[in-house]
Every structure is written in C-alpha cells, then in structure tokens.
Amino acid sequence: MASPNSELVLGKILEKAIETKEKVGQIYRQFSELFSHVPEIKDFWKRMNLNQITHADWLKEIKESLSEEQIFSLPEVELVLKTHSIKNLFDKHAEQEIKNLHDAYIIAHEIEFSEVNDLFKTLSSQFICSEKKKNFILAEIDVHRQQIVDLPEKFKDRMLMKEIKAYAS
Secondary structure: OOOOOOOOOHHHHHHHHHHHHHHHHHHHHHHHHHOOOOHHHHHHHHHHHHHHHHHHHHHHHHHHHOOHHHHOOOOOHHHHHHHHHHHHHHHHHOOOOOOEHHHHHHHHHHHHOOHHHHHHHHHHHHHOOOHHHHHHHHHHHHHHHHHHHOOOHHHOOHHHHHHOEOOOO
16 A cells, blocks of 8 residues: 555545645635726636635545545546646646736636646546536536636727736736
C-alpha cells in the first residue's frame, strides 16, 4: 500500500482537486469584488464562485465515500498529469493583474476549459455510483462552462469589456 504522504495516491489527487475548486472560487470571489461597481457583473462572478464551492463539496463527498484502500491506491496517470497541468495554469496567472473585465473573462474562460473541469469530470465519472447524480454533475459542468461563454449579453463586446475597469475595494 502507498504511503499516505505520497503525492501519487488517489486521496492526494482528490485533495488537490478540492483545493483547485476552492482556489477557482476564490478567484471568482475576487473578481466579484473587483467589479462591485457593476452589480450585474458582481452578481455574475458571485454565482460562478458559488458553483465552485458546490463542486468542491461534491469532491469532498466523493473522498468521504471511498474506502481507505481506494484513498491510498495509485491513480491513473491521466489524473496525475491533469493535476500538474492545473498547477502550471495557476502559476501562469498568479501574478497577473486584472485591469478590466476582459482580463478577468480571459482567465475564467481558460480555467473553465482547462484540466480544472476535466479532472472534476473524470473523478465524478469514476467515483459517483448514482447514475442520476453522475449525469447531473456532468451536465452541471457543461452548464457552468456555458455561463462563462454566455457572459451577460450587454457585456460581451470585447472593447466594452476592456472599458469596464477593475477596482480594488
């Protein structure tokens, strides 16, 4: 059996996936604060944040449902690779200054269509027993991604998004 401290056990992959969803939620909460002067945009980012919190909770449920043997089992290589890609994505955006709505949108779009949701999808598909819940979660990911694409219509113009400045509270 693998050591509980090993980075290459399923339990650690799940912990990283939970941390990732929480971190994305924090990013969206920050965006909500940066655009608090535009209520519709503030609310949009708040909803995106709440979705991430829900995703993290579902991952916690998955982790809690696994046996100790599963927790300490070796995950598929694909899961490890996705975890490393996510770290690289966060490193890339760590120091990026958000000057306007367009900057925030680009980051959110990249996150939503990255390994962040692919890892969530894979873990949900593999470890949720209820077909109904699994199908709901997988559909939810698509809805969540579509929310980014469907940024409120009146804000979709790239030039307008660049004019909506981010302000620190």
